Amino acid sequence: ILGEESSDEISSLKELSVKVHHLLYRRRYVIIVDDIWSLDAWDGVKRYIPDDGNKSRVLLTTRDENVASYVAASVSSTVIHHLGRMDKEKSWRLLEQRVFGEGACCPPELVKLGETMAEGCKGLPLAIVVIAGILSNAERTPDSWKRFAEDVNVALSKGGEQISEILSLSYHHLPHFLKPCFLYFSAFPEDHDIDASNLVKLWVAEGFLKAKEPSKLVEEIAYGCLEDLKRRNLIMATKEGYNGEIKICRIHDLLRQLCTSRAQEENFFHRAEDMMKPDILPSTTSKSQAHRISFSSHVSSRSVNLRRCSVRTALCFQHDKHLISKLLTCRLLRVLHIKAGKSWRFQSKLFELYHLRYLAFTYKRNVDFHLPEDIRNLKNLETLIANPRPLCGSSRETVILPPEFWTMKNLRHVMLYRCVVLPDPISPSLPLENLLTLSNLYNFRCKEEVVELIPNVRKIAVFYELDCQRESWYDYKLGNFGRFIHLESMRIELEEVRYRLDWCKRNPFLECLVLPQSLRRLRIDGGAARIPWEVMTNALGSLPNLESLKLWHDVCSGDVWETEEGCFENLRVLEIRCTTDLKCWITESSSHFRSLERLVLRSCGELAELPDCIGDVPTLQLIKVDDHQKAVVDWARRIGIQQRGNGNELLDIEV
Incomplete structure (x- = not known):
């Protein structure tokens, strides 16, 4: 732009900017601005680029999606092109x-x-x-x-060093609060799929983030940070939910190298295998200063000496009972994550880890599992995760919580992946106001006193196995679920054991169940409910915030489902799986599902008649059919052809 003019003749950035503006004024130009990092940087450039309406163009690149959106909002006729990754x-x-x-x-x-x-x-x-x-x-x-x-x-x-220097810019330009979140990826093995929900809980336990607004959860802030890292192309989302929320993520190998080296340089996270090498730690770092350690699957406990270590965080991707014993001597532990295929045995030293905030482990299946009453000593515990050791075959073993559970006031997430027996509250008990997640409660009796003790729960999963000769749905106080005014996600599993159709008619499931207006996601699984389609529509279709509904394994009964105007107005995801009764689905207008984005039909063996108007729902993005029923497959393909003929290229059909 400046031609032959020497840069030495320009004494300041402002002088340079004025000079550029003067040279571009009333001229046609094409300017390429590479790697814009921040909104302020764009504002600084934009003010000196004249817009004379003469079809000049500016092409800029950025790794930050927020910058792209900001530019698009500030300059009319801007087009954003997402490059993505190459195939x-x-x-x-x-x-x-x-x-x-x-x-x-x-x-x-x-x-x-x-x-x-x-x-x-x-x-x-x-x-x-x-x-x-x-x-x-x-x-x-x-x-x-x-x-x-x-x-x-x-x-x-x-x-x-060229590539590492270029990638280092990505880290250098991260906001201060995002840097520890990014460096945490160094703890995971190479090419490891990372569960976003668990990662967020780890960040919260580490205390990286604080909620500035009382109405906002720290977990929500953490998910925002994860999305920010994705927008900056520092991580990849390998699985996302219907609302775009990251479910599974991973980090590119090159960025992992950067992440690992930075984590070691800054004494943030160390890998146990590197600590065994005398030259791997920075000269200013001793083993006693290594507060966070990751143990891969090939580290021998015999080579690990933790006597001089003040470890706060240990992530173990193997099971070694000797290693676990050594870790339990680290009295300052705040995070202990053991993810492996072996069973966990409680040791008394675990309950001396008074600083522990996050505990995840596996246990042996096919036996009832009792959590010791000494768990009450872990007064700072926020997250408790227990996974059964994966074995072939089904099992109905239970995890039995002690009454002392009700004294653990800092608990936020209790995720136990079998049938959890919740004890009766002890008296007196104060509400567990921080508790957000309770999973797989077995034959849960939703009594008023229990609702009062967990008033802020956001996510709950319940599992019912009833003997219809002795019990009724009314015995489980299902109407009190409506009192969980913050509940957003619910999963109900109903075991298909010892029920009779006449019993189902006398004890209608949905007649007993009341759901809160706040509910956004609902999955009902199991034929013991046998809900008539009409009853289901009337009961669930009026929930104002319901966005995702999944009906699995003959939850509903009857051969005809006819929807009504005004139902499911905000539903974005509908999944019907394994239904043997349904033959005809009648929907007269696309306005019945005016917000629907994803429709999934799987194993609907008798379904032969479906509504063509579903294809006219303006928000619909995907119809996915995993079915051998020819009528369903033909219907999905016909919808796709019709919509393409109408110029709708946004609807995907997966058969």
């Missing part, structure tokens, strides 16, 4: 072009190896370019390329 074919084309030049082809004997390396870069152009730079200077022989293909990450590490 296998494009990755290979880029690698081939960079190594052999434009228009040249790779020798046939190297193609497969090259494709393997390109795929290993997982769609990241920067990684592909670095690999290409290495291969351009290597022998073009199968043996030479094979050495790189065996471990792409090793090859990338030989590309000099």
Whole structure:
């Protein structure tokens, strides 16, 4: 822009900006602004770019989606193009072009190896370019390329410091509060799928984030941070919910290398295998200062010495009883996460870890599991997660909570993945006002005193196994569920054991159940309910905030389902799975499901008539049919053809 003018003649940034504006004024131009990091940076650039209405153009790139949205809002006719990650074919084309030049082809004997390396870069152009730079200077022989293909990450590490410096900019520009959240990814094994819900709970237990507004949960802030990392392309979401919420995430290998090195440099997180090497810790760090340690599956407990360590966090991706015994001597532990395929045995030293906030472990299936009463000593515990050891076959073992459970006032999440027997409250008991999640409560009697003790619960799962000869739905006080005024997510499982149709008619499930207006997600699973379709529509269709409804395994009975105007107005996801009765679904207008985005039909064996008007729902994005029933498959395909004929290219049909 400045031509021959020397930069030495410009004494300040303001002078430069004025000069640029003067040179661009009333001229047509195309300007490329690469890597805008912040909103302020864009504002600083924009004010000196004249808009004379002469079809000039500005192309800018950013890794931050917030910046892109901000620019689009501030400049009319802005178009946002999301590049995303490259697929296998494009990755290979880029690698081939960079190594052999434009228009040249790779020798046939190297193609497969090259494709393997390109795929290993997982769609990241920067990684592909670095690999290409290495291969351009290597022998073009199968043996030479094979050495790189065996471990792409090793090859990338030989590309000099350029790539690490570029990636380091991503970390450097993170807000202060996001840096520990990003560095926490260094604790997980390579190519590990990370459960977002558990990760958020770990961040909360670590105390990284604080709620500035009383009405906002720390967990909500943590999910916002996770989304922020995704927008900055520092992590990948491999599974998302209907509302875009991240379910499963992972980190690219290259970024994991950056994350791991930074975590070690800053004494934030250390891997146990690295601590065994005398030269791996920074000179300013001793083992006694390593507060967070991750143990991979191949670390031997014999090589671990924790006597001088003041460990606060231990994430174990293996089961080694000797290692666990050593960890329990670390009296300052706040986070203990043991995820493995072996069973857990309680040790008395566990209940001396008074600072513990997060505890996750596995236990042996096929036996009833009693939580000791000494768990009350863990007064700071916020998250308790217990997973059964995976075995073949079904089992109905129970996890029995002690009465002392009601004294643990800091509990936020109790996630026990079998049948949980909740004890009767002890007197006197103060409300567990922080409790947000309770999972898999077995034959839960929703008494008034229990509701009063867990007033703020947001997510609950219950499992009922009834003997219809002795019990009634009325015995379980299901009407009191409506008093959970903050409840957002509910799962109800009903065991199909010893029920009779005449008993179901005398003891209608939904007649007993009252659900709160706050409910957003509901799944009912199991044929013991046998809810008539009409009753289900009247009872659930009026819930004003219901967004996701899943009906599994013959929950509803009857061969005709006819919807009504005004029902399910805010429903975004409808999933019907394994229903044997339903033959005809009647919906007269697309306004019956005016907010529907996803429709999933699975194993609806008798379903033959479905409403074509569903395809006209303006918000509908996906119809997914996993069914051998020809009528259902033909219906889905017909909807797809009709909508494409109407110019609707947004609706996906998956058959």
